[in-house]
Amino acid sequence: MIDKFQRLEEIISEFREIDALGKKTTEKMIVSFIQNSNKLKKIKKILNDIENDFDVCQICFFFRILKECPFCDDKTRIRNQICVVPTISDALNIEKSKTFHGLFHILGGEIALNKNIGPEKLNIDKLFDRINKNEEIIIALNVTLDGEVTTNYIAAIAQNLNINITRLATGIPVGGMIDYLDDVTLQNAIKNRKKIRSD
Numbered sequence: 001m002i003d004k005f006q007r008l009e010e011i012i013s014e015f016r017e018i019d020a021l022g023k024k025t026t027e028k029m030i031v032s033f034i035q036n037s038n039k040l041k042k043i044k045k046i047l048n049d050i051e052n053d054f055d056v057c058q059i060c061f062f063f064r065i066l067k068e069c070p071f072c073d074d075k076t077r078i079r080n081q082i083c084v085v086p087t088i089s090d091a092l093n094i095e096k097s098k099t100f101h102g103l104f105h106i107l108g109g110e111i112a113l114n115k116n117i118g119p120e121k122l123n124i125d126k127l128f129d130r131i132n133k134n135e136e137i138i139i140a141l142n143v144t145l146d147g148e149v150t151t152n153y154i155a156a157i158a159q160n161l162n163i164n165i166t167r168l169a170t171g172i173p174v175g176g177m178i179d180y181l182d183d184v185t186l187q188n189a190i191k192n193r194k195k196i197r198s199d
Contacts, residue, residue: 059130061106061123062091071103078102083138084127084154086110086147094140102138105130110146111153119153127154131163139167 008030015026033040056062057069064073071077071091081102085091091104107122131137137158141147151167158165 060104061108061126062088062104076101080135081138082127082131082135083140085140086142086150090140100138107141107150110141110144110150112146113149122150124154124157128157128161131158131161133161133163135163137163137165139165141167 011030012023012026015021015030016023021029033043053066054063055067057064057072059072060069062069062071064070078101081100082105083091083094083100083102084105084107085094086107086109088106091106094100094104105123105127107124107127109117109122111117111119111122127137137154139151139154141151155165
């Protein structure tokens with residue numbers, strides 16, 4: 001009987017590898033799919049829709065919907081402001097604040113040497129491939145050690161290229177994560193952004 005449960009454990013482990021889901025949550029989801037074939041059909045349809053309707057924009061690394069990026073392909077956006085964020089979720093959070101109307105650039109994380117994540121593993125080079133001196137880089141990274149290291153790295157390159165670079169200002173506490181900030185805090189941070197200067 002133990003061997004028969006092994007297959008369930010394998011499925012749970014495989015599912016958890018897709019994303020950082022807890023074991024109990026994953027187990028409940030899989031059991032629910034087993035018990036309810038309609039739920040399983042629905043999740044299959046959702047996954048199929050994601051595969052067919054969504055992909056990653058190769059300019060800003062946000063997602064495209066039906067082959068169009070909500071930012072890069074929107075001609076009403078302010079073209080000379082590019083807000084740099086760690087993740088797609090961070091871009092969505094800032095967009096929901098309805099304060100920023102420029103473009104985004106998703107880094108895909110932050111520099112974290114203790115996790116073996118260096119600049120080469122992020123979309124930093126791709127950021128500067130799309131930037132010119134008439135544009136403003138707005139840094140919207142987390143106020144953490146990794147966020148500060150990444151900010152300083154990007155700022156050094158931008159200043160060497162004489163590119164205007166600012167960062168979100170008041171309202172973000174030390175250790176604050178962009179994804180958890182409320183709309184008012186984000187609005188204040190965007191409106192009061194400050195120019196980054198090297199020492």
